[in-house]
Amino acid sequence: MGLRDMLRGLGMRPDETDAPMPGFDVTFDDDGANFVTTASDLELLRRGQGQRTAQEQHLVLEMLAEQGAARPLPNGFEMDAEDVARLSDEEAEIVGLPPRFPGTFVAEVRSNTTSQRFAVTILAHSGASPQPSNRLGPTLRLGSATSYRLSLPALRALRAVEEHSRLDLDERTESRNVRLVAELQGANRLAAEGPEESRDPSFRLSLGHLDSWSTTVPESVGLVVEPGTDGSLKVTPDLGTDVDTATLDRRWRQLDEESDTGVLRVDDELILLEEKQLAGVRNVLSNRTIPKHQVPTFLKAPGSFFDTALVDVELHFGVRVAGVGVVTQSFVEASESGISWFDDGATVKPARVLPDLIQDLASLTAVERDVDEAWTAGRTVVPVAEELVDVSDHDAVQEALVLTRARLRRQHESRPPAGARERTVAVGVVIGDALPLTDLLRARVADVSPPRAVPYADLLRAPYPHQREGIELLSALMAASLDGDADAPDRVQGALLADDMGLGKTYMTLVALRELMAAQDARDERRPTLAVLPVSLIENWEGELRETFAGPVFDDVVVLQSGRDLGRFRIGGAGRETSAIASNVGNDGMLREDAIRLSLRVGDAHGPARLDVPGRLVLATYETLASYQLSLAQVDWGAVVFDEAQNIKNPDALRTRAAKGLKARFKLLATGTPIENSLLDFWCLMDTAQPGLLGSWPTFQEAWVTPMDGADGERKAELGRGLREEVGPFMLRRVKEDHLPDLPTKTVHSGVPAPGTDIAHDPRLALTMPPPQQAAYDAHVQAFQARAQRSQGAALKAIQALRAVSLHPDAQGDSALAKDPSGLELSARMRAMLPVLDDIRSRGEKVIIFVVNKKVQQHLALWLHQRYGLPVRVVNGDTAAVSKGGGETRRRIIQDFEAEPGFNLIIMSPLAVGVGLTIVGANHAIHLERHWNPAKEAQATDRIYRIGQTRPVHVYLPIALHPHHDSFDLNLDRLLRQKTTLKDAVVVPETVDEAELATTMGLLD
Structure with missing residues (x-):
C-alpha cells in the first residue's frame, strides 16, 4: 500500500488533494505569534485528520503548549515573542515561522548618558547596505516583504531601544539612559554566555565608548556591619555580590535626594538603583551608626532598626546548621x-x-x-x-x-582595573555531624501509638489494611516528636516511608499530617507544614487533598512556585541567597553573619504577609528548597515531608544540605526506592530523617558498606536484613505483592530468553537491525577502533552513540528523521514494537511507550499518529508540571489519554514520569529505550501497576540484534539482569555503569 492510500485509509488527506486542508495561518503582533485556524479544522487535527504538514504543525504546537511555551486558543495557539525566539530552527520551520535573520546588527550611539539627547539606533546589515530595524513581535521586517525570525538577544536589544525611543525628552534621565546601556550589554552577554537555546554567536552590539562600562542593577539591599573603635557599629548598605561595598561607601553622595531611581558611578562601572533598592539604601544611610549600648539589641533583632520590607536582616537557623x-x-x-x-x-x-x-x-x-x-x-x-x-x-x-x-x-580586558x-x-x-543515638531512643519508639483513635470514617476514601498500619505508625511517631526539647538530639525527629511504589504513600502521609495537626492543636502548638516534592507532583498533591478529605485540613495551601504563589512571598529585589562576595567569607570558609541575606518573607517581622503562617501547608519543589534554603531554614516547621526523597540521596548536593538544615519537629521522607545506586543513598536519607541513628558515614561504611561489598548473594541478603532490623520502626517498607492480593498479574515480555526468571520470552521482540541501522551502528564501532588512542572518554562517547543508533539510526546529531511512517522500518526495536501495538489495539486497551530521546519522541508521535489515526501526545522532561498561562499539564494530558475509550497510546520519558503519577488507565508498557538504572525503569513501569489497576499488566522489552556479534541491547540486557534486588528493604537494583558496559562490549580493556 502506498503512502497516499495509507493516509486515505486512515481518514487523512494526502498533500496532493484539491480538497480544502485544515492548517494554521501564522500572524504576528508586538506580543508574539498567533497560529490560528477555524474551530472545525482544529477539531479535525485533534482527531488526527488533515494533511501531514498541518498535523506536524499541530503536534509541535501541542508539545510547546505542554511545555508552557505556547497557550491554547479556541481556534489555535499563541506564543510570546521570547518563546518564539527560543525555538530551534527545526521547530520553527515545522510550525511555519520565517528563517532566522542571517545578518548582523550595528548600534549607533548619540550623545552621552547624562544628556536628554542620548539615544541608540540599531541598524540591520543583510546585504550591501544597512537598514533600519523594523520589528514586529519576534520578527524583523526588511523591505516590504522579507521577514526573518529574531534570536532572543536581538529581540531584547530591539525592544529596549524601542522602549527608550518612546520616552519624552524630560524622561530621558541619566538613570533611564543607563538602564538602556545595561539592557544592551545584557543582550550581548546572553548571546555569548546564556543558555544554549538563547545564544546567538552572530549577535554582538558595539556601543562605542560605552563598551568600557560595566553596568550593574542590584537586586537587593543588605547590611555590612563593621565595629567602631568606641564599641559602636558602623552600618553600610550592601548592594549584592557584584558591587564593591568599600568603594561605594565614598559614592553615596552621588544619589539624587529627589529622584525615585539613582545611578552611582564608580570609575567605569555604573550601578543603577531601582525605586525599592534606592529606598532601602536611604533607609540604611539614615541610621548608619549603632551606639555601643544598642549593639546587643541590634545583634539580637536588627529588624527593629531597619525596614525589613526594604532591607534583609533577620537570621535564625536550626540546631544542625x-x-x-x-x-x-x-x-x-x-x-x-x-x-x-x-x-x-x-x-x-x-x-x-x-x-x-x-x-x-x-x-x-x-x-x-x-x-x-x-x-x-x-x-x-x-x-x-x-x-x-x-x-x-x-x-x-x-x-x-x-x-x-x-x-x-576578553572580559578582563574590557573590565575596570582589578579590584x-x-x-x-x-x-x-x-x-554539622549528628551525635550518635542511644538505645533509649529505640526503646522509646518500640511501642508508640497514636494519641487518639484515627477517625477513618471522616475520609472520602477508606484505607486498605496496610495503609491503616502505615497511618497509625506515622501518626504515633509524629506525635512522639512533639515531646521533649526541640533541639535535643535523642528525640524522635523523623522516619523513612519506603513502601513499594503504588501502595499509597501520599494518601498515608496526608492522613498522618491531619493527625499531627490535631495533636498540635491539643497542645496549642500549631505550626506550618512544608512538603518538598518534584514539580510533577504538585498537581498530584492538590488532587490527593481534594480526594481524601471532605473539608480543609490546613488553613490554606500555598504553592511556592513561579507562576503560582512564589511572587507573593519573595522580597522584592532580593538577590540570590546562595551567592556571596568572596571577601565576606572568612578563612574558615564561613560567611559573615551580617552578609547573609534572605529572599522570602518569613518570621514575625512580616506579619500576616509572612510565608510561615501556622496551620498553612506549603508545597515547594526541590529546586525551590535549594534556591531559598536560608529563608526556609528560619521557619519552625511542624513537619516537613520529602516526597520522592531519593532526590536528596547525595550528601554533597545543595538540596540535601538544605533539607538537613531545615528546622522541623518531624521530617518524613517518602520514597519507593530508598537506594538507587549504593548504600550511601540509604545512609543519607536516614541521616536526614533521624540524625545519628546509623552513626557517621565513616562508621556506617565500616559497619555495613564494606562487609556488603565483599559478600555473596546469601551473605548480602543476611546483611540487608540486619540493617533493616537496625533501623527498626524508623523505616516502614512493604511491597505490593504482599499487601495487595487483588492486584492483577504483571508479565514482563522480552526478546531475550531468561531461564530461571519470571520473564516471558517473546521471539517477536528481538529483530535484526535493518541495513541502514546496522550501517550506522558499524560506523560508530569502526570509528572508535580507528582511533590511535582508545581512551575511556572515547569509549564512553562510542557507548553513547551506539545507544542512540540502537534506538534509531538517525536518532543522534543533525540527521533528519523521515516525516512519514517509513521511519519506523529503519529501527529493529520499532519494527518489533508494531505487532505488539496491533495486538493491543485489537484488545481495545491502552499502552505507554517509554522513550528518552526527545528527537525520536516527536517523530515517533507523528509516525504512530499516521499509522493508527490517533492523536499521540508526548510527555517528557519539558512538559509543564504546573499550568502556565492556560497550558496543559502532565496530569491533564494523562487524564485525557485515559478518558479516551478503547485503544490509545502515549509517549513518555521515564525521566519525566518515573515518580508520583498514576496511569492505571493503561495496562501495557513498552520500554522502547531502556534506562541504565533498573530502579528508574521499575519506577516508570509502576505508573500502571499500582492501586486501582484492574487488568493484567504487560511490559515489553524490544531488542535490536546485530547479525555478526552481540549488540548493545544484548549486553545492556545482560548487565541489567545481573543487578540484585531484595524486596524486604535495603538492597535494591544497582545502576549499570557505562564503563562496565564499554568493557563488556570490548571497547575498554
Whole structure:
C-alpha cells in the first residue's frame, strides 16, 4: 500500500488533494505569534485528520503548549515573542515561522548618558547596505516583504531601544539612559554566555565608548556591619555580590535626594538603583551608626532598626546548621554514590559546560589544577562550582578550557582595573555531624501509638489494611516528636516511608499530617507544614487533598512556585541567597553573619504577609528548597515531608544540605526506592530523617558498606536484613505483592530468553537491525577502533552513540528523521514494537511507550499518529508540571489519554514520569529505550501497576540484534539482569555503569 492510500485509509488527506486542508495561518503582533485556524479544522487535527504538514504543525504546537511555551486558543495557539525566539530552527520551520535573520546588527550611539539627547539606533546589515530595524513581535521586517525570525538577544536589544525611543525628552534621565546601556550589554552577554537555546554567536552590539562600562542593577539591599573603635557599629548598605561595598561607601553622595531611581558611578562601572533598592539604601544611610549600648539589641533583632520590607536582616537557623559557608562537592563522596554519566540526576555534567561554570581566571586556574590531578590519579570527575563535571574525554576538556580562557581574557580586558569587581562564591547551609543515638531512643519508639483513635470514617476514601498500619505508625511517631526539647538530639525527629511504589504513600502521609495537626492543636502548638516534592507532583498533591478529605485540613495551601504563589512571598529585589562576595567569607570558609541575606518573607517581622503562617501547608519543589534554603531554614516547621526523597540521596548536593538544615519537629521522607545506586543513598536519607541513628558515614561504611561489598548473594541478603532490623520502626517498607492480593498479574515480555526468571520470552521482540541501522551502528564501532588512542572518554562517547543508533539510526546529531511512517522500518526495536501495538489495539486497551530521546519522541508521535489515526501526545522532561498561562499539564494530558475509550497510546520519558503519577488507565508498557538504572525503569513501569489497576499488566522489552556479534541491547540486557534486588528493604537494583558496559562490549580493556 502506498503512502497516499495509507493516509486515505486512515481518514487523512494526502498533500496532493484539491480538497480544502485544515492548517494554521501564522500572524504576528508586538506580543508574539498567533497560529490560528477555524474551530472545525482544529477539531479535525485533534482527531488526527488533515494533511501531514498541518498535523506536524499541530503536534509541535501541542508539545510547546505542554511545555508552557505556547497557550491554547479556541481556534489555535499563541506564543510570546521570547518563546518564539527560543525555538530551534527545526521547530520553527515545522510550525511555519520565517528563517532566522542571517545578518548582523550595528548600534549607533548619540550623545552621552547624562544628556536628554542620548539615544541608540540599531541598524540591520543583510546585504550591501544597512537598514533600519523594523520589528514586529519576534520578527524583523526588511523591505516590504522579507521577514526573518529574531534570536532572543536581538529581540531584547530591539525592544529596549524601542522602549527608550518612546520616552519624552524630560524622561530621558541619566538613570533611564543607563538602564538602556545595561539592557544592551545584557543582550550581548546572553548571546555569548546564556543558555544554549538563547545564544546567538552572530549577535554582538558595539556601543562605542560605552563598551568600557560595566553596568550593574542590584537586586537587593543588605547590611555590612563593621565595629567602631568606641564599641559602636558602623552600618553600610550592601548592594549584592557584584558591587564593591568599600568603594561605594565614598559614592553615596552621588544619589539624587529627589529622584525615585539613582545611578552611582564608580570609575567605569555604573550601578543603577531601582525605586525599592534606592529606598532601602536611604533607609540604611539614615541610621548608619549603632551606639555601643544598642549593639546587643541590634545583634539580637536588627529588624527593629531597619525596614525589613526594604532591607534583609533577620537570621535564625536550626540546631544542625553550623553556619553559612562556601559549598563545595567532594569527589570521593560523589563517586561512591554511583553516579552515572548518563543518569538523569543532573549531578555529572559533560565537559562542554565548563565555560558556563568558570567565572574568573583564578577559578579557571584552580579547575585546571584539579583536572590535572584527576587525570594523574585516573579519576574521571571533578567538582566545579556547584556541579560535578565529567573529564574523561581529554580532548573535549582541553577545548572547553581553551575557550573559557579566551572568553575570560576578553572580559578582563574590557573590565575596570582589578579590584573594581569582586569574585563571587556559592554559599549554603553547613551541616554539622549528628551525635550518635542511644538505645533509649529505640526503646522509646518500640511501642508508640497514636494519641487518639484515627477517625477513618471522616475520609472520602477508606484505607486498605496496610495503609491503616502505615497511618497509625506515622501518626504515633509524629506525635512522639512533639515531646521533649526541640533541639535535643535523642528525640524522635523523623522516619523513612519506603513502601513499594503504588501502595499509597501520599494518601498515608496526608492522613498522618491531619493527625499531627490535631495533636498540635491539643497542645496549642500549631505550626506550618512544608512538603518538598518534584514539580510533577504538585498537581498530584492538590488532587490527593481534594480526594481524601471532605473539608480543609490546613488553613490554606500555598504553592511556592513561579507562576503560582512564589511572587507573593519573595522580597522584592532580593538577590540570590546562595551567592556571596568572596571577601565576606572568612578563612574558615564561613560567611559573615551580617552578609547573609534572605529572599522570602518569613518570621514575625512580616506579619500576616509572612510565608510561615501556622496551620498553612506549603508545597515547594526541590529546586525551590535549594534556591531559598536560608529563608526556609528560619521557619519552625511542624513537619516537613520529602516526597520522592531519593532526590536528596547525595550528601554533597545543595538540596540535601538544605533539607538537613531545615528546622522541623518531624521530617518524613517518602520514597519507593530508598537506594538507587549504593548504600550511601540509604545512609543519607536516614541521616536526614533521624540524625545519628546509623552513626557517621565513616562508621556506617565500616559497619555495613564494606562487609556488603565483599559478600555473596546469601551473605548480602543476611546483611540487608540486619540493617533493616537496625533501623527498626524508623523505616516502614512493604511491597505490593504482599499487601495487595487483588492486584492483577504483571508479565514482563522480552526478546531475550531468561531461564530461571519470571520473564516471558517473546521471539517477536528481538529483530535484526535493518541495513541502514546496522550501517550506522558499524560506523560508530569502526570509528572508535580507528582511533590511535582508545581512551575511556572515547569509549564512553562510542557507548553513547551506539545507544542512540540502537534506538534509531538517525536518532543522534543533525540527521533528519523521515516525516512519514517509513521511519519506523529503519529501527529493529520499532519494527518489533508494531505487532505488539496491533495486538493491543485489537484488545481495545491502552499502552505507554517509554522513550528518552526527545528527537525520536516527536517523530515517533507523528509516525504512530499516521499509522493508527490517533492523536499521540508526548510527555517528557519539558512538559509543564504546573499550568502556565492556560497550558496543559502532565496530569491533564494523562487524564485525557485515559478518558479516551478503547485503544490509545502515549509517549513518555521515564525521566519525566518515573515518580508520583498514576496511569492505571493503561495496562501495557513498552520500554522502547531502556534506562541504565533498573530502579528508574521499575519506577516508570509502576505508573500502571499500582492501586486501582484492574487488568493484567504487560511490559515489553524490544531488542535490536546485530547479525555478526552481540549488540548493545544484548549486553545492556545482560548487565541489567545481573543487578540484585531484595524486596524486604535495603538492597535494591544497582545502576549499570557505562564503563562496565564499554568493557563488556570490548571497547575498554
